[in-house]
Amino acid sequence: MTWSKKNNSNFRTETVAGGGLLSRRNFITNAATGSAVFLPMSYAAAESFEGVPETWLTKGGEFSNYGMPPDSGQHPIRWISNHPAVPGEGVTWTPHHQLQGSITPNGLHFERHHNGVPHIEAATWELALHGKLAKPTALSLNDLHRLPMHSETLFIECGGNSNAMWRDQPIQTAAGYIHGLLSCAEWTGVKLSHVLELAGIDPDATWVIADGLDSSGVTVSIPLEKALDDVLIGLYQNGEPVRPSQGYPARLVVPGWEGITHVKWLRSIMLTDKPLMSKFDSVSYTDLMLDGKFNRFSFVMEVKSFITQPSPGYELQQKGLYEIRGLAWSGAAPITRVQVSADGGSSWTDAELQSPVLANSLTRFRVPWNWTGSPATLLSRATDSLGNIQPLRSEIINNKGGNSYYHYNGTTVWSVDEQGGVRHVYI
Amino acid sequence: MTWSKKNNSNFRTETVAGGGLLSRRNFITNAATGSAVFLPMSYAAAESFEGVPETWLTKGGEFSNYGMPPDSGQHPIRWISNHPAVPGEGVTWTPHHQLQGSITPNGLHFERHHNGVPHIEAATWELALHGKLAKPTALSLNDLHRLPMHSETLFIECGGNSNAMWRDQPIQTAAGYIHGLLSCAEWTGVKLSHVLELAGIDPDATWVIADGLDSSGVTVSIPLEKALDDVLIGLYQNGEPVRPSQGYPARLVVPGWEGITHVKWLRSIMLTDKPLMSKFDSVSYTDLMLDGKFNRFSFVMEVKSFITQPSPGYELQQKGLYEIRGLAWSGAAPITRVQVSADGGSSWTDAELQSPVLANSLTRFRVPWNWTGSPATLLSRATDSLGNIQPLRSEIINNKGGNSYYHYNGTTVWSVDEQGGVRHVYI
Numbered sequence: 127m128t129w130s131k132k133n134n135s136n137f138r139t140e141t142v143a144g145g146g147l148l149s150r151r152n153f154i155t156n157a158a159t160g161s162a163v164f165l166p167m168s169y170a171a172a173e174s175f176e177g178v179p180e181t182w183l184t185k186g187g188e189f190s191n192y193g194m195p196p197d198s199g200q201h202p203i204r205w206i207s208n209h210p211a212v213p214g215e216g217v218t219w220t221p222h223h224q225l226q227g228s229i230t231p232n233g234l235h236f237e238r239h240h241n242g243v244p245h246i247e248a249a250t251w252e253l254a255l256h257g258k259l260a261k262p263t264a265l266s267l268n269d270l271h272r273l274p275m276h277s278e279t280l281f282i283e284c285g286g287n288s289n290a291m292w293r294d295q296p297i298q299t300a301a302g303y304i305h306g307l308l309s310c311a312e313w314t315g316v317k318l319s320h321v322l323e324l325a326g327i328d329p330d331a332t333w334v335i336a337d338g339l340d341s342s343g344v345t346v347s348i349p350l351e352k353a354l355d356d357v358l359i360g361l362y363q364n365g366e367p368v369r370p371s372q373g374y375p376a377r378l379v380v381p382g383w384e385g386i387t388h389v390k391w392l393r394s395i396m397l398t399d400k401p402l403m404s405k406f407d408s409v410s411y412t413d414l415m416l417d418g419k420f421n422r423f424s425f426v427m428e429v430k431s432f433i434t435q436p437s438p439g440y441e442l443q444q445k446g447l448y449e450i451r452g453l454a455w456s457g458a459a460p461i462t463r464v465q466v467s468a469d470g471g472s473s474w475t476d477a478e479l480q481s482p483v484l485a486n487s488l489t490r491f492r493v494p495w496n497w498t499g500s501p502a503t504l505l506s507r508a509t510d511s512l513g514n515i516q517p518l519r520s521e522i523i524n525n526k527g528g529n530s531y532y533h534y535n536g537t538t539v540w541s542v543d544e545q546g547g548v549r550h551v552y553i
Numbered sequence: 554m555t556w557s558k559k560n561n562s563n564f565r566t567e568t569v570a571g572g573g574l575l576s577r578r579n580f581i582t583n584a585a586t587g588s589a590v591f592l593p594m595s596y597a598a599a600e601s602f603e604g605v606p607e608t609w610l611t612k613g614g615e616f617s618n619y620g621m622p623p624d625s626g627q628h629p630i631r632w633i634s635n636h637p638a639v640p641g642e643g644v645t646w647t648p649h650h651q652l653q654g655s656i657t658p659n660g661l662h663f664e665r666h667h668n669g670v671p672h673i674e675a676a677t678w679e680l681a682l683h684g685k686l687a688k689p690t691a692l693s694l695n696d697l698h699r700l701p702m703h704s705e706t707l708f709i710e711c712g713g714n715s716n717a718m719w720r721d722q723p724i725q726t727a728a729g730y731i732h733g734l735l736s737c738a739e740w741t742g743v744k745l746s747h748v749l750e751l752a753g754i755d756p757d758a759t760w761v762i763a764d765g766l767d768s769s770g771v772t773v774s775i776p777l778e779k780a781l782d783d784v785l786i787g788l789y790q791n792g793e794p795v796r797p798s799q800g801y802p803a804r805l806v807v808p809g810w811e812g813i814t815h816v817k818w819l820r821s822i823m824l825t826d827k828p829l830m831s832k833f834d835s836v837s838y839t840d841l842m843l844d845g846k847f848n849r850f851s852f853v854m855e856v857k858s859f860i861t862q863p864s865p866g867y868e869l870q871q872k873g874l875y876e877i878r879g880l881a882w883s884g885a886a887p888i889t890r891v892q893v894s895a896d897g898g899s900s901w902t903d904a905e906l907q908s909p910v911l912a913n914s915l916t917r918f919r920v921p922w923n924w925t926g927s928p929a930t931l932l933s934r935a936t937d938s939l940g941n942i943q944p945l946r947s948e949i950i951n952n953k954g955g956n957s958y959y960h961y962n963g964t965t966v967w968s969v970d971e972q973g974g975v976r977h978v979y980i
Contacts, residue, residue: 186669186767187797188640191630192622193660195796200675202793203618213615226789227704227741231659233620234793242613248627274876277654277907277917314654340613362653364791366629366661369622370614449701480704482909490704 145468145503146496147450147475195233204234205303214242215342217284219306222453223437228480228488229279230309232364237371238284238307240342244391248375253359257335257396260326267361267375270316276358277314278381279487281455283307283427285384285411288534291519296550301437304538304550308455310488313379314362318395319354331397335404336378339391346387347401348380352425356381359392381486382457383425384533386411414529429456429516430535431464431491431508442546445499450477454489454508463509464491470503470539470553471518477506502542503553519552572895572930573923574877574902622660631661632730641669642769644711646733649861649880655907655915656706657736659791664798665711665734667769671818675802680786684762684823687753694788694802697743703785704741705808706914708882710734710854712811712838715961718946723977728864731965731977735882737915740806741789745822746781758824762831763805766818773814774828775807779852783808786819808913809884810852811960813838841956856883856943857962858891858918858935869973872926877904881916883937890936891918897930897966897980898945904933929969930980946979 195201202224208216218237220230230236248267256262284307290297297304318334327350334353338344348357360368360379368374373390380387386406401407401423413421431454436442454464460483465474477491491506508516517525522536541551622628629651635643647663657663675694683689711734717724724731745761754777761780765771775784787795787806795801800817807814813833828834828850840848858881863869877895881888887910892901904918918933935943944952949963968978 186641186666186671188669189631189633189635189643189645189664189666190798191633191645192628193631193645193662193664193796193798194621195619195659195793196801200794201619201796204616204620206616206618208616214613216616218616218618218620224794225792226702227739227792229656229739229791231791231793232622233660235620237616237620239613239616242615244613268870272873272875274921275653275878275919312654312656364656364658365652365654366622366658367627367651369620369628371617371620374623443695446699448699451702482911484909492702494701 145473146498147466147468148494148496202234204236205306212241214239217307219303220309221300221302222306222308222434223301223440225434226451226490228310228453228490229364230311232311232366232369232372235309235311235363235372236282236284236307238286238385239340239371240344241340243371244340245370246339246375246391251375253376253392254394255321255325256394257398258328258331259322259397260328263325265321270359270361270376273316273320275314275361276317277312278358279310279312279484280379280381281308281310281427281486281488282379282385282388283455285386285424285427285532289531291534291536291538292528292530294528296552298438298550300439301432301434301538305432307385308488311364313358313360314365315358315360315376315379318357318359318378321359322353322395322397327397330399333398333401335394335396335398335402336387336389336392337394337396338373338389339393344386344389344406345402345404346389347404347407348387350397352380352383360388382427384411384427387425411532413526413532416527424533427455427457428533428535429458429461429508429510429514430454431506431516432538433466433504433506433540436504436542436548437540438548438550440548442497442542442548444546445497448495448497449492450495450504451490451492452477452506454479454491454506455487456508456510456514457486458514459510459512460485461489461508462511464489465507465509466491466493467505467507468495468502471505474507497542497546499544501544503539503551504542505537505539507537572900573925574893574895575921575923629661631663639668641666644734646730647736648727648729649733649735650728650864650867652861653878653917655737655880655917656791657738659738659793659796659799662736662738662790662799663709663711663734665713665812666767666798667771668767670798671767672797673766673802673818678802680803680819681821682748682752683821684825685755685758686749686824687755690752692748697786697788697803700743700747702741702788703744704739705785706737706739706911707806707808708735708737708854708913708915709806709812709815710882712813712851712854712959716958718961718963718965719955719957721955723979725865725977727866728859728861728965732859734812735915738790739792740785740787741792742785742787742803742806745784745786745805748786749780749822749824754824757826760825760828762821762823762825762829763814763816763819764821764823765800765816766820771813771816771833772829772831773816774831774834775814777824779807779810787815809854811838811854814852838959840953840959843954851960854882854884855960855962856885856888856935856937856941857881858933858943859965860893860931860933860967863931863969863975864967865975865977867975869924869969869975871973872924875922875924876919877922877931878917878919879904879933881906881918881933881935882914883935883941884913885941886937886939887912888916888935889938891916892934892936893918893920894932894934895922895929898932901934924969924973926971928971930966930978931969932964932966934964
């Protein structure tokens with residue numbers, strides 16, 4: 127797919143930063159003046175349906191109980207990266223280079239499974255609450271359904287998302303296959319704080335150990351303070367029951383924190399006075415720092431952004447006006463600003479943020495851009511309301527060293543050549 | 554499915570209105586005191602996985618390019634009501650009695666097709682802009698993609714939704730099959746105002762005539778004032794390209810207005826100085842009033858709500874605490890209040906509204922309820938920020954007469970009997 131094949135845009139434009147970035151106002155007002163021709167007068171009698179293929183106007187397809195996208199080869203799909211010998215071990219990537227807005231449809235939500243999707247019977251499933259509680263108990267799905275529910279639109283990002291950015295050379299692939307272990311949905315469930323309070327929290331409890339029911343034994347330690355703040359026992363995703371591939375009948379939803387904490391096929395919540403130091407606490411999702419120590423329990427996914435369009439695979443077919451679009455998020459605080467540069471960071475302009483901007487959600491940003499046909503170097507940089515600013519890649523490498531595999535939140539740069547080709551580069 | 558089979562909740566509760574309605578605070582604080590037993594101490598060693606079926610712990614299912622819900626017979630589906638002789642003529646219903654939150658997943662978004670789903674090639678599709686414009690033109694999908702995009706979370710409700718409520722006797726079916734021609738999604742597209750301004754609007758243009766490409770010839774007249782306010786050329790639904798069943802490659806999205814104006818498979822936008830008075834303007838979606846005249850062009854979907862849980866088909870299996878949940882919306886202004894009654898309207902309590910409350914979106918409401926085992930009569934009543942209050946059914950029948958088929962926005966009442974059965978009643 128390309129953005130356009132017709133050479134029909136010759137707006138007069140007014141630059142507000144280097145490289146042809148415009149204010150959104152310019153895009154509309156300049157083009158609306160008589161001084162610019164928008165498009166050729168090529169069509170004047172559409173109501174006749176002249177030229178419409180007969181096949182478009184015959185009786186159409188029937189209804190279905192559950193709608194699916196077309197099997198046309200055109201609709202976005204998730205790419206799969208899995209272990210050759212263990213088909214259920216791996217990931218699927220959300221194809222952000224082909225999506226718009228901020229919600230990820232359930233069929234395209236990323237997955238990270240360690241040993242496939244277990245089949246769980248909801249009728250006999252229970253969630254155990256035990257450890258440092260006055261009244262250890264078990265809740266059935268029906269029990270959970272009677273309790274007060276809460277909904278929030280939240281991103282989930284794997285701690286290993288964007289790990290290719292730690293490599294010495296920039297990988298050449300689509301934006302969704304660099305940053306696609308990231309999705310956003312409206313999650314509905316019961317507040318973990320509520321069920322823990324009902325069960326009576328012992329005064330010396332400080333940690334929650336969450337166990338999933340898949341055969342790879344995912345067990346994660348989460349500070350009780352977070353559990354009592356905003357963690358959900360997630361039962362619904364974008365309105366419908368959580369699917370098996372997302373943790374049916376229940377998954378933990380831990381706003382703003384790394385994906386591994388969002389334990390799927392939730393089986394057990396145990397309160398303790400120390401972390402378990404499971405392999406997911408102590409080996410995976412830890413970062414080797416410059417001083418030779420490992421950073422554990424980083425949890426919060428830090429402020430980050432990238433440009434989704436244009437991006438590798440989406441070539442510019444003509445000079446003229448485009449809209450640069452991307453996603454920004456922070457697990458620490460709501461996004462307050464996204465700056466975009468078309469000249470490799472020499473100058474920046476503020477992008478428009480899709481409203482409402484929600485905490486721990488993806489924020490879509492957009493800025494108009496007049497591509498003159500010269501080479502351009504595009505990147506975005508996000509800021510959250512705590513003043514955290516997304517680092518340049520060079521800054522994160524300098525600060526953390528190059529030995530990490532997880533938690534990359536630096537910038538991503540796309541280089542546009544004179545033919546409109548887009549490549550991933552480091553600057 | 555039932556809400557619970559175990560008799561394990563005997564909270565001490567404090568009533569804030571008739572019929573056992575509680576404040577949300579009561580639900581949590583009362584239950585957390587030592588005076589009430591939450592659940593029996595039946596589970597104390599979950600980490601052993603004792604009793605977990607072997608099949609749950611074996612290697613799980615593999616990845617897929619596009620995720621689907623399970624084929625278990627348990628996952629919500631749309632019911633289909635179609636013409637026996639014309640399978641593509643009819644509707645599918647969103648099963649709101651089985652959903653939570655406010656977003657409708659794309660596979661469960663309602664549909665109303667007049668002659669099935671046409672197959673349209675995006676590569677040769679164009680949107681014609683003509684009539685009273687300085688520069689009539691045609692836009693390809695690539696052209697549209699280069700223009701500034703805008704996203705909003707919006708409900709779409711068919712003007713004929715809830716038409717069973719006009720019948721003399723209450724129909725006995727699930728809530729989703731009474732009110733399910735209603736869904737909510739994040740829509741992304743290009744503002745119609747933008748492309749019309751680029752094409753140069755003639756000073757005497759006052760109406761927009763929108764044509765769809767399906768063979769039933771859906772053509773709708775919309776005041777230019779609305780088109781310039783907030784109408785979108787919708788290209789993406791919950792992040793992914795609009796599916797064929799929802800109007801691919803483009804549909805009109807007309808915030809807060811009746812579904813027929815959201816023309817699917819959009820082909821042509823013509824500016825005129827009068828409405829076309831197509832059959833969809835002048836015959837369908839009009840209401841015969843008490844004075845013998847037809848009300849046309851009502852457009853705005855007025856303030857409305859209904860309770861999704863409990864509702865017919867979802868029986869209460871035991872006395873005790875529940876959460877009453879439902880949906881409220883108004884095409885006129887944001888929802889500011891939803892009142893719930895458990896005693897047929899003698900007393901009311903305010904429900905909690907899911908935040909953020911967005912204009913022209915579905916708003917989830919929730920209120921805790923202690924069911925004592927006595928018969929109860931449940932209903933909800935919504936108010937928007939313009940002060941519009943949802944009428945009781947008796948009020949709407951008195952005001953509009955009983956000859957309408959469209960635009961029912963009165964209350965819906967569920968009767969709970971001593972066995973916990975739930976039926977639809979008129980009061």
